[in-house]
Amino acid sequence: MLRGDITAAIRNAVMNELAEVGYGRLSIEAVARRAGVGKTAVYRRWSNKLEMVLEIVSGVAERSVPMPDTGSFATDLQLTMFIVSKALQHRIASQIIPDLMAEAARNPKIAETLHRALRTHQTAVGETIVGQAVARGELPKGTDPGIAVDLMIGPLYWHLAVTRTPIDEDYLEKMANAVTAALKAAPAGPPAP
Amino acid sequence: MLRGDITAAIRNAVMNELAEVGYGRLSIEAVARRAGVGKTAVYRRWSNKLEMVLEIVSGVAERSVPMPDTGSFATDLQLTMFIVSKALQHRIASQIIPDLMAEAARNPKIAETLHRALRTHQTAVGETIVGQAVARGELPKGTDPGIAVDLMIGPLYWHLAVTRTPIDEDYLEKMANAVTAALKAAPAGPPAP
DNA sequence: TGACGTCGAAACGCAACCGTTGCGTCGTCG
DNA sequence: CGACGACGCAACGGTTGCGTTTCGACGTCA
Known part of the structure; x- marks a missing residue:
């Protein structure tokens, strides 16, 4: 389940959105919009803005x-x-x-x-x-x-x-x-x- | 015009609000609320969140x-x-x-x-x-x-x-x-x- | 073929904030 | 005393985002 290409698109969108507007103004709506994805797809993977950002960022930092x-x-x-x-x-x-x-x-x-x-x-x-x-x-x-x-x-x-x-x-x-x-x-x- | 004590209260509120929530989430409503002041009083002094913050912060920095x-x-x-x-x-x-x-x-x-x-x-x-x-x-x-x-x-x-x-x-x-x-x-x- | 689960899209009710306006009060200046 | 202006408060219509729900389309597996 949970298509990988969509997860990747969201991860990518989060990083770019984070860079452009910062954590404070980052909205899940904007992330979904940018990723070309429904909000549903985002909420199916993470339940929070905080949880989402932490998971994605620490994933990147782990490289x-x-x-x-x-x-x-x-x-x-x-x-x-x-x-x-x-x-x-x-x-x-x-x-x-x-x-x-x-x-x-x-x-x-x-x-x-x-x-x-x-x-x-x-x-x-x-x-x-x-x-x-x-x-x-x-x-x-x-x-x-x-x-x-x-x-x-x-x-x-x-x-x-x-x-x-x-x-x-x-x-x-x-x-x-x-x-x-x-x-x-x-x-x-x-x-x- | 423009009572000085109120201006001071707003300046103070902005600094504290800025420290607590950051620029991105700073709202004029919250500033006014914190200063115990109507939004009107704020908008009478500055027309923008940006303009307000810049004026206040650089005022402090100039010390x-x-x-x-x-x-x-x-x-x-x-x-x-x-x-x-x-x-x-x-x-x-x-x-x-x-x-x-x-x-x-x-x-x-x-x-x-x-x-x-x-x-x-x-x-x-x-x-x-x-x-x-x-x-x-x-x-x-x-x-x-x-x-x-x-x-x-x-x-x-x-x-x-x-x-x-x-x-x-x-x-x-x-x-x-x-x-x-x-x-x-x-x-x-x-x-x- | 049919059941299942994800997908995008759209709408939901709710909350916060925007920047503006009108109102009545109060202090100050002339 | 009277005019003036700043003040608070409350409300305005509009926007944005929340987190949830419903819907039909599509793909996959059995």
Whole structure:
């Protein structure tokens, strides 16, 4: 039962509608309209706007992120930042992600789903890379993985999702170098002048 | 004409409503209800939801940010990060800012207003601090102000507005040290092993 | 061939909000 | 005192979306 092509059309419509109008203004009527489908077909699959969005979005988010292990922290880092920057510049993702982030601030279910996706698929990558680098002796032993992740992802997210200006290879390289330098100096006190 | 206390009540209601339900679901009826005011009073002041929100929000954002000049980049930086972190942990601001950021991605007027506020009141601070530090010789001459701002604000924004876990003094100090180290090493190529 | 279940379309009653209007009250200015 | 204007309140007609229901068409399996 439940034709697969129709389910796919709805999933697709939800993602696009989400990107265009955001979660707050997303309506099931509009989704059905966009998918070329009756409302009946939607309600037969999900009972809620919330349930529908969560299921579809986390389905997409589950598509795994490659875990780099090139043998060098610098290249691991640059590769990771490259992947994240690609994701954050994706036409649909770049609209949906900040929107759901904001929505998560007031809807616990969204927060939970989003943070799980984030943790398993982004933060974990960062923590692994840092762990490998520490094991290799490239980073000091006490390196704080939390700060490391913030340093790796924060500037990218800020630049791409907030100020929304595109970045080039040069930017990525400079930033990766800066982050590497930051982490190598991390556990020390105030840097010597 | 136009009683000031009522205008203030509406402004206040808009900020709170914005924090609770977000721009997308904000309704003028709810604002008036919350302010204890007739819809008439609202429409007499602004003609649009958009116009109203923009005027009120940019009014709030205009409250200027202090420009630190302590004579040392490290303290300037830490002070700035402290201020930004306070702002991003404010109950209302922490809800409204990400919401409007997301909304800006699809509404050019919001984007314009928000980016102007951002540029004049945050980015400018960062660029000034970096400029001073370069003039003092604390940072290398070619230091890229754009990257510097991303490094200073990005991790804070990511941590506070996205992952939404609180931070302490220790975190701030570690992060400030890391950022300083990053910027001192910035214009160089791949760091020596 | 017939039974079953999904499909699109359309309509249902209900609720919320839009932006506007008319009404009667109240405070202020002249 | 009288005119004026902002105020609240309530109602307007119109739109949009909710979640449900009914209908006939179609496809699939037995």
